[in-house]
Amino acid sequence: MTNTTELSARWTTRLTELAARHSVPGASLAILHRGEIVAEAAVGLANTEAGIEATTDTLFQIGSISKVWTTTVAMALVDEGVLELDAPIISVLPELLLESEELTQGVTLRHLLTHTSGIDGDFFADTGRGDDCLEKYVALLGDVAANHPLGATMSYCNAGFTLLGRVLEVVTGVQWDELMRERLYQPLGLTHTVTLPEEALRFRAAIGHVGSPPVQTTVWGLMRSAGPAGLICSIPREVLEFARLHLNKGVTGDGTKLLSEESVAAMQTPQVKLPDPHLMGDAWGLGWFLDNWDGHRVYGHDGGTIGQSAFLRILPEAELAICLLTNGGDPGSLYREVYAEIVRELAGVTMRTVIEPATEPVTVDPADYVGVYQRAFTRFEVVERDGGLVMLDRRTGPLAGLLPNAESEYELHPVEPGLFVIRRPEFGFWIPVVFYTLDDGAAYIHLGGRATPKVG
Numbered sequence: 001m002t003n004t005t006e007l008s009a010r011w012t013t014r015l016t017e018l019a020a021r022h023s024v025p026g027a028s029l030a031i032l033h034r035g036e037i038v039a040e041a042a043v044g045l046a047n048t049e050a051g052i053e054a055t056t057d058t059l060f061q062i063g064s065i066s067k068v069w070t071t072t073v074a075m076a077l078v079d080e081g082v083l084e085l086d087a088p089i090i091s092v093l094p095e096l097l098l099e100s101e102e103l104t105q106g107v108t109l110r111h112l113l114t115h116t117s118g119i120d121g122d123f124f125a126d127t128g129r130g131d132d133c134l135e136k137y138v139a140l141l142g143d144v145a146a147n148h149p150l151g152a153t154m155s156y157c158n159a160g161f162t163l164l165g166r167v168l169e170v171v172t173g174v175q176w177d178e179l180m181r182e183r184l185y186q187p188l189g190l191t192h193t194v195t196l197p198e199e200a201l202r203f204r205a206a207i208g209h210v211g212s213p214p215v216q217t218t219v220w221g222l223m224r225s226a227g228p229a230g231l232i233c234s235i236p237r238e239v240l241e242f243a244r245l246h247l248n249k250g251v252t253g254d255g256t257k258l259l260s261e262e263s264v265a266a267m268q269t270p271q272v273k274l275p276d277p278h279l280m281g282d283a284w285g286l287g288w289f290l291d292n293w294d295g296h297r298v299y300g301h302d303g304g305t306i307g308q309s310a311f312l313r314i315l316p317e318a319e320l321a322i323c324l325l326t327n328g329g330d331p332g333s334l335y336r337e338v339y340a341e342i343v344r345e346l347a348g349v350t351m352r353t354v355i356e357p358a359t360e361p362v363t364v365d366p367a368d369y370v371g372v373y374q375r376a377f378t379r380f381e382v383v384e385r386d387g388g389l390v391m392l393d394r395r396t397g398p399l400a401g402l403l404p405n406a407e408s409e410y411e412l413h414p415v416e417p418g419l420f421v422i423r424r425p426e427f428g429f430w431i432p433v434v435f436y437t438l439d440d441g442a443a444y445i446h447l448g449g450r451a452t453p454k455v456g
Contacts, residue, residue: 004036004037004038004039007031007038007039008039008040008041010039011029011031011039011041012041012042012043014041014338014341015027015029015041015042015043015338016043016044018334018337018338019043019044019326019329019334021334021337022329022330022331022333022334022337022428023212023213023214023328023329023330024044024214024326024327024328024329024330024331024334025044025045025046025048025209025214025327025328025329026042026043026044026045026046026053026054026058026206026326026327026328027042027043027044027054027324027325027326027327027331027334028040028041028042028043028054028055028056028058028060028235028236028324028325028326029041029042029236029322029323029324029325029338030056030235030236030237030239030240030322030323031240031320031321031322031342031346032240032243032244032247032320032321032322033318033319033320033321033346034319034320035244035319037237037240038346040056040236040237041056042054042055042056042058046058046060046204046205046206046207046327047206047207047216048209048214048216049216052204054206054327055204056235056236056237057192057203057204057235058203058204058205058206058235059192059194059200059203059204059205059206059233059234059235060205060206060233060234060235060308060310060325060326060327061206061208061221061230061231061232061233061303061305061308061310061325062230062232062233062234062239062303062310062312062325063230063302063303063304063305063308063309063310064158064229064230064301064302064303064304064310065232065239065301065302065303065310065312066161066227066228066229066230066231066232066303067161067228067229067230067287067301068242068267068287068288068301068312069180069184069232069242070161070164070165070168070176070180070228070229070287071113071164071267071286071287071288072183072184072242072245072246072258072259072267072287073168073179073180073183073184074109074113074164074167074168075259075263075266075267075286075287076183076258076259076263077168077171077172078109078263079259079260079262079263082171082172083109083167083171084109085108085109085110085113085286086108086109086110087108087109088105088106088107088108089107089108089109089112089163089167090104090105090107092167092170092171093138093166093167093170095139096138096141096163097139097141097142098119098141098142098144098146099119099141099142099143099144099145099146100146102149102150103117103118103119103146103150106150107119107150109164109167110271110286111150111151111160112157112160112161112163112164113164113271113286113287114154114271114272114284114285114286115154115155115156115157115160115272115284115449116150116151116152116153116154116155116272117150117151117157117160118146118147118148118149118150118151118152118155119141119144119146119157119159119160119163120144120145120146120147120157120159120375120376121155121156121157121158121159121160121450122158122159122375122376122377122378122450123140123141123144123158123159123376123377124158124222124223124225124226125137125140125223125225126223126224126225127140127223127224127225128224129224131175133223133224133225133227134162134165134166134169134176134225134227134228135166135169136225137162137166137225138162138163138166141159141163144159144376145375145376147375147376147450147451147452147453148438148442148444148451148453149438149440152438152439152440153275153438153444153446153451154272154273154274154275154284154449154451155446155449155450155451156448156449156450158226158229158230159229161228161229161230162225162226162227162228162229164228165227165228165229168228176227176228177195177196177227180195180232183258184242184258187252187256187258188238188241188242188245188252188253188258189241189252189253189254190234190238190241191238192234192235192238193232193233193234193235193238194232194233194234195227195231195232195233196224196231197220197221199233200233205233206308206325206327207220207307207327208220208305208306208307208308208327208328209307209327209328209329210306210307210328211426212329212330212425212426214307214328214329216307217306217307219306220306221305221306222305222306230303230305234325235325236323236324236325237323239310239312239323239325240321240323241253243312243314243321243323244321245258245259246264246267246268246299246314247314247316247319247321249261249264249265250263250264266285266286267285267286267287267288268285268288268290268297268299268316269285269286270283270284270285270290271283271284271285271286272284274289274446274449275434275436275444275446275451276432276434276446276447276449278355278419278432279431279432279448279449280302280449281298281299281300285299287301288300288301289301291352292352293315293343293349293350293351293352294349294350294351294352296315296317296318296347296349297315297316297317298313298314298315299313299314299316300312300313300314307327307328308325308326308327308328309325309326309327309331309332309335310323310324310325310326311323311324311325311331311335311339313339313343315343315347315349317347318343318346318347318348318349320342320343320346320347322338322339322342322343324338324339330426330427330428332427332428332429333427333428333429336351336354336429339351354429354430355415355421355430355432356415356421356430357413357414357415357421357430358413358414358415358416362414362415362416362417363417364389364414364417366384366389368417368435369382369389369412369435370382370383370384370389371443371454371455371456372454372455372456373443373444373445373452373453373454373455374452374453374455375450375451375452375453377395377396378393378394378395378396378450378452379393379394379396380392380393380394380445380447380452381394382412382445388411388412389411389412389420390409390410390411390412391409391410391412391422391433392407392408392409393407393408393409393410394406394407395407408424410422410423410424411423412433413430415432418434418435418436419432419433419434419435420432420433420435421433431447431448432447433445433446433447434446434447442454
């Protein structure tokens with residue numbers, strides 16, 4: 001039997017040490033093992049300028065982990081026969097207008113849940129604070145270019161989840177924020193999980209920090225239209241109540257069935273292989289990304305908002321789930337150290353190692369990679385320089401001004417032909433860059449989970 005008090009104290013000490021090492025201002029951690037929350041720890045500051053300490057009850061933004069919550073409600077509606085995975089979205093949203101007739105007529109719920117629609121995912125638009133913000137957002141999608149043909153590859157798509165949120169509103173008649181409360185927060189007994197800033201004000205809440213050293217951001221959260229893709233705020237133990245629902249095959253801690261066992265299993269079943277199997281996982285299910293650590297199945301999701309990062313991993317065979325919420329610095333390196341120690345101690349599992357440059361020389365032909373790769377708000381130019389390859393990275397659009405570096409350049413270090421890594425100064429780990437082609441021969445870069453086509 002794990003001594004919860006002792007483990008919590010030990011992880012408070014360890015998290016304090018590791019957060020300082022990785023310049024993370026504040027962090028909150030919880031561990032669910034064999035049906036029990038066996039540890040909670042919170043360290044540092046939720047708000048550096050105001051000197052507000054992080055506690056285990058401090059709300060952090062869980063960012064894109066919200067997508068799996070939205071997916072869970074969608075799958076419950078599939079269970080009820082209200083939605084179908086492979087029916088065209090236009091059958092329930094007849095006013096939908098996307099970039100092409102093929103996309104408008106063909107995109108399905110499964111495409112949205114697996115990030116294979118081709119809708120450019122990083123289209124962010126502030127459509128106001130009203131309850132009609134998702135409806136207004138979806139009306140703008142006709143002007144958003146597709147970055148790959150429908151179903152041709154996987155490209156991480158925030159826009160698809162805002163579209164999904166609107167679908168849920170239409171078929172239920174309930175606005176998305178309220179639908180989450182009715183379908184998840186209340187049945188799961190959550191008291192510290194919200195979506196709107198005025199709700200977060202009831203609690204101690206973290207603010208993001210950007211740059212190195214981390215500086216408090218001037219903007220607390222994303223626009224309301226991003227809700228279904230990434231606006232849930234919560235605390236680690238309540239995120240783990242959501243994880244428990246999936247570990248328990250759709251049944252809450254008090255025995256309420258919210259999701260069928262079949263839908264839970266489908267969410268964890270590979271639907272599409274990832275062009276880049278090194279960053280998040282090697283496949284995507286419905287909502288979850290899927291991985292394998294040391295022969296053990298892992299599913300989970302990450303989240304990133306303005307200066308806040310969130311991590312959720314579930315190891316079903318070990319009955320283990322871990323949630324870490326942070327607000328700046330180098331959270332990715334913190335996540336790797338924390339999770340590696342926890343899974344080794346509680347599950348006897350070795351976490352997958354991080355990709356690194358090749359130790360031996362790799363022969364590559366620069367002509368295979370040089371060129372311009374572009375999608376909405378993102379432009380990569382790969383050039384040859386001093387016998388190597390350099391990638392110039394330029395971001396535009398509504399969120400560019402909130403990034404510490406909207407224009408950057410990175411040396412591409414080869415791992416093998418078609419696979420390189422770059423090092424961003426604020427991160428202590430290598431980030432993979434995959435060059436690949438679709439079945440039709442079109443050339444692409446896969447970076448950060450997104451597919452970017454070569455245009456010149």
